[in-house]
Amino acid sequence: MKIVQMGMPLMLVAALAACSGNAAESGGKTTITFSYLWSGPEGEAIEKLIAGFNASQNKIVVKGVSSPDTQKQLASMSSANGTFDISDNFGNTVGSWAAKGILAPLDDLLKEQGVDTGAFAPAAMDQMRYKGQTYALPIAVHTFQLVYNKKLLDAAGVEPPRTTDELAAAIPKLTKTDGKGALTQLGLGNPNLPTSLTTLGYAFGGNWDGTDPANPAPSPGDPGNLAALKFWQDNITKKYGADKVNAFKAGWGQYMSAQDPFYSGKVAMVIDGEWQAVSIPKNAPELEWGVSPIPVARPDLDGTTQLTASTLFIPANSKHRKEAATFLKYMVSESAARELSLALGNLPARTGLAGDPAYAKIANFDVWLQAMKSPKVRSLSSAPYAAEYATDLESAFDSVARGTATPEEGMAKVAGRASGYARG
Template sequence: MKRLLAITAAAGLALLTACTAGTEVSPTKIEASPTSHDPVTIEFWHGFSADNELKAFADTLAGFKQKYPWITVNATKAIQDDQILQAVRGGNPPDVALSFTTDSVAQFCKANIFQDLNPYLAASKIQADTLFPKVIAEYTQYQGKRCVMPMLADTYGLYYNKKLMKGNQPPKTLTELAELTKKLTVKDAQGNIKVAGFVPTSQMYENAPLHTGVMVGAKWTNPDGTSAVGSDPQWKKLMTWQKELTDALGYDKLEKFRKSFGDEWSADNPFNKGKVAMAIDGEWRNAMLAADAPEVDYGTAPMPVADDQPERYGAGFIAGTVIGIPRGAKHAEAAWELVKYLTTDTDALVTLSNAIRNVPSTLPALQSPKLKKDPNFQTFLDIFANPNSTTLPAHINSVFNQQTLSEAQIKWEAGRAPDLNALLAEVDKTINEKLKLTAGG
């Protein structure tokens, strides 16, 4: 599953919020199952595009067809959030839509982009609070409205190349990671990096602060929704550590090395090619390595943690794919049957998990004996179950908040913002001003 920051989606959501804020859709009476078995074709949009993902989806939809033979699913692949948003805005949405962007859930719910699923859950007698792990519940609802359901989860950990590790064990603390990075980094006669022990900069693929903040237990927001970035000392701790390691390796050298990489989602990923010894990545990399680089002998481990927080080792960041019924769907009851099947049917979730190596999102699926639990995948199941693992609860300005901190961190790493305290204070100010505008609008 490919987790991308949907900046274009944020722009579309902002526009739709202005058009639909305060417009509530009155739910009609929802039946637990369609009252008619007349043949119906529903449109299903999703973002999957890799061959193994598409095959897994085809197999899963075949199982749905066996259970609901009167419902035909017309699936469209490689759909992005902005396409869903434009379709809703234009009054011609699909019946079911899947999004990789949990960051947008608050906007999806607030602007009624997706319908409130609570009436459907009640009619189907599904207890979401006991079916899904608590951490998942935090990113699939906003202010009591559950407008999307979770369909598989993403968990982040550390991948390491056993050959490049040269017998060293994966680091458990940030100090160990820094020392090992320096030890394993190989440079040529001109000082250019040929192999990196680890690339510490935030622009390195999955190193965004959203994912690395869990290594120090950093907070994004205060209880009132305002920014906690500047007041939480953990962000300063993390960014100071990253800057010191970046400076030790050379920012310009790291950037030259990073810009030589292939596409993150292709066979040219530098971990596949043996160019980095350790990398932060999601559980899906297991399936990609099996498909694109089966010769790589690798292991997985939790991300290292701050030296003064050893009890938090084993935790990681958790997010996931979400799915729902867009406002204006033409066949809502049949659409709900597909949403329910893909998000609550244990065999369907296990089939998808085994094929694309995402973490199942229901407790029964996690406990299924059919779930493949090889050691490298088990790492992510353990991270998912760790009580210190965190997610980013739905926030109306989630994407904006992340973008603001990311831009600040790039300035800091590059040496363009020498005063970290002032930089983080400016992040707070920018985020809080945006929050006031959003609340006022």
């Protein structure tokens, strides 16, 4: 899910809420508000699902409001009188918001609705829970795999790497410089450095939040994490020079535009999500590309990757929790999950849909799709410290990638700051 929408004026949001939040319509139907972060084609897909729900029964009317301003979303949830009854965000917010008491616990509501949480990707459900209770459900998930330029790999005589050793050997074969030593092609790029490095951390057997999802704690200095950061420094930063890498990156075009460095052949391989299977045919139709599982350090780590989730939740100040839960059940049902994921180019959160033939029409989508069922798929914790931790990791990753800190120095600094994180 890409959130790039313009915000709806607060007065309009309030007006919509006022006419829909508390009153039952004349026909005896209860009206609830679904405030969602999507707009454009994505918003149209949401409105189509809303219309389908409204037509499917005669007790509830859902009114959709496109409102991508997350600060207004949080302000509404923190007030005595909220402006919506159900909304969406990302999995890494769940623990923090649950600890603040602004999310409604869902277990009893889900039991009443007959929703089986075991139907969803386990790594996604890890993010949905806080202190043993469920506070959100995944509406879509995202996994990360190795995306590669077939022509560049073929020209270099490189097979898609399956291990981190093979990845290390492939990078220099796929990297080129001009007569002055400036980079003209890079073997492995990073559309998002934190995602690339946290995913590689898992691929080296590391853990970013300890080993117990029920009791997460920051573990930046895990040996596998350090091995991943050392891999990045040894095979990119030190090998080609941080200054030359940064100078090369400065000339990259906008992500997922026609000038994207992967689309234009400046980068041979990237670690990225399933949305590329929809974006590439639209924005780089001539590109010959493929996707393979994330290379891993050991055979027992085969199938390891990172998963993130888009979620639906009910705010604690909703005046229509049961009605919102009825709509929530509809939105995470197999039919709605299939329709929405196909419209957005995302993975369905239900593992049972991984083999659905509807996805076969999307080239290369199956690698990401099958990955969500792997027992080795991992997700960063959504514990109350998640936001602070992510910020500190991002800063440390940048230092490591620039060569201004060793992996040990960078992660030690994060560990020192972690002692002051909120635990909830």
